[in-house]
Amino acid sequence: MSNLLVNCISFISQNGSRMSKLDKMEAELAQLTKQLAEFLSLPPTDRSTPGFAKIWRPISRYRVQLRTALQEQSSALSDPRYRDAKRSEIEQRVGYNAAHRRLRLWPQIEDMVNKQVTPERKALMPQPSNYMEGAHNRYVNHLYSALHTLALPSAAAMMNLMPDAHPDVALPATHFEALMHAAYRICLAQGRDAPPRFLDVGCGGGTKIWAALPFFPDARGLENNPTQVKIGAAAMAKLNAPADCIMEADARLFDDYSSYDVIYFYRPLKDSVGLTEMEDQIMKQARPGTILIAPYLGFSAEDDDIRCSKIAPSIYVAGVAPYQTEKLRDRAELIGTEAPVHSSSTDAALGYWRPLVEASRRNGYAL
Ligand SMILES: C[S@@+](CC[C@H](N)C(=O)[O-])C[C@H]1O[C@@H](n2cnc3c(N)ncnc32)[C@H](O)[C@@H]1O
Known part of the structure; x- marks a missing residue:
């Protein structure tokens, strides 16, 4: 088995179950996005740009790592010898696609979060x-x-x-x-x-x-x-x-x-x-x-x-x-004008982004 393929399926989580490298990274990222969601729940006057950068920097490091892990997972999925024997192929492909969708949300998430660091004031009623x-x-x-x-x-x-x-x-x-x-x-x-x-x-x-x-x-x-x-x-x-x-x-x-x-x-x-x-x-x-x-x-x-x-x-x-x-x-007036969202088709696959999306909705921002 190539090193690459071994890497993508070989972690034991804290509760003893086997976890792919991708799952492990996503779990770590979920802890960081929770912290950022707490930051976004602060009153706008307490949200500072350096405070935001301190939390966002470690999150941003995962972007390239996740892309690599996804490529490895994709190679493993196309070779029956390296698939997870405990899950059906369909299940594994669905999981892979959802992880891929989450990664593709990155620019939208970054944009949504950035707007909330110093939110723009808007009158409650337009002209x-x-x-x-x-x-x-x-x-x-x-x-x-x-x-x-x-x-x-x-x-x-x-x-x-x-x-x-x-x-x-x-x-x-x-x-x-x-x-x-x-x-x-x-x-x-x-x-x-x-x-x-x-x-x-x-x-x-x-x-x-x-x-x-x-x-x-x-x-x-x-x-x-x-x-x-x-x-x-x-x-x-x-x-x-x-x-x-x-x-x-x-x-x-x-x-x-x-x-x-x-x-x-x-x-x-x-x-x-x-x-x-x-x-x-x-x-x-x-x-x-x-x-x-x-x-x-x-x-x-x-x-x-x-x-x-x-x-x-x-x-x-x-x-x-x-x-x-x-x-x-x-x-x-500092609440955004993007929520409520009238469609929730992406909601099911939000994964580690969920705390951020939920905190943003409470601030009036949406994907
Ligand atoms: C101006 S329309 C309201 C239209 C709708 N609410 C809108 O904003 O487009 C007034 C409605 O209030 C109802 N209405 C009038 N007097 C009422 C009363 N005492 N109690 C409850 N409804 C009443 C009328 O039957 C009518 O359907």
């Missing part, structure tokens, strides 16, 4: 022209308005609308996306332990629940028009949205606002008295730190209200003083 103008935004809103119409009741069923309710007028999808992204970054800056729960108050056909799901997988809506509830629920079921995501309730009387972390209300009630009643209910029950999204003129707590303070246009934080909201904004 309206950025999300409302241009061919792409107009196209997305054109498609969304079709989805919204499909989730509406028929004209006859619309006659059942409560006289004091707005018909289901939709906020354009691209404006909503900007609001969701800002709320998502604020939630990350709050460092929550559990995934935030989202509520659309006056959800009509439920299309905003659907649009919130990529940011907040636990998203629900409430609606008081029974016909709209029935038709919206059927539309959501067809899309495989979480079961019972539309609840039938009057927004002025709903008594469970405290279970939600992000509450969105786009002026569901037409008359200002009813609207204020609803706003009062929401702010009475919302837990401190709850994010309130009210994208309309005339929100009763828009200016100088002790019940909530503004963090970005149309976005408020309940139950915290303005100086705390300012500090939160300061942290949230």
Whole structure:
């Protein structure tokens, strides 16, 4: 047997099992990436360039070594005499391919990590022209308005609308996306332990629940028009949205606002008295730190209200003083704008990169 081939299959790990040279290197690298993930979890002001270099240097030494080990493994796999007798050939090839994919991720990982050493500050809400103008935004809103119409009741069923309710007028999808992204970054800056729960108050056909799901997988809506509830629920079921995501309730009387972390209300009630009643209910029950999204003129707590303070246009934080909201904004603006990731096809093969990818997602960065 050539020395090269012996090398790639001959290690005994701490627990006594046999390990390939490649497995051993990957295990060592996993310890180092864990350290780097801890560094990335520090507040941005505590992340120094020399501190980063000290952790990254030993990681970078593995790049060439891994490439060599992979070449050796490839030669061993193509010769039946040197394959691991305990694992099938397919298993070994799958393992080899996954290790190869991890190595190919190197430049993307390096880029993702580098951006977080001194992260760029970005406003929570972009300028309206950025999300409302241009061919792409107009196209997305054109498609969304079709989805919204499909989730509406028929004209006859619309006659059942409560006289004091707005018909289901939709906020354009691209404006909503900007609001969701800002709320998502604020939630990350709050460092929550559990995934935030989202509520659309006056959800009509439920299309905003659907649009919130990529940011907040636990998203629900409430609606008081029974016909709209029935038709919206059927539309959501067809899309495989979480079961019972539309609840039938009057927004002025709903008594469970405290279970939600992000509450969105786009002026569901037409008359200002009813609207204020609803706003009062929401702010009475919302837990401190709850994010309130009210994208309309005339929100009763828009200016100088002790019940909530503004963090970005149309976005408020309940139950915290303005100086705390300012500090939160300061942290949230340093959260990246790349997460959430809408596809996780590479997740299964992340291996030693996993701690870095997870820490980066918590900072708003993604591959
Ligand atoms: C302006 S639409 C909301 C559209 C959707 N949330 C969006 O942002 O695109 C208002 C919806 O609120 C519902 N609504 C009106 N009054 C309500 C109330 N008191 N309680 C719950 N829902 C109500 C209406 O039936 C209608 O479907």
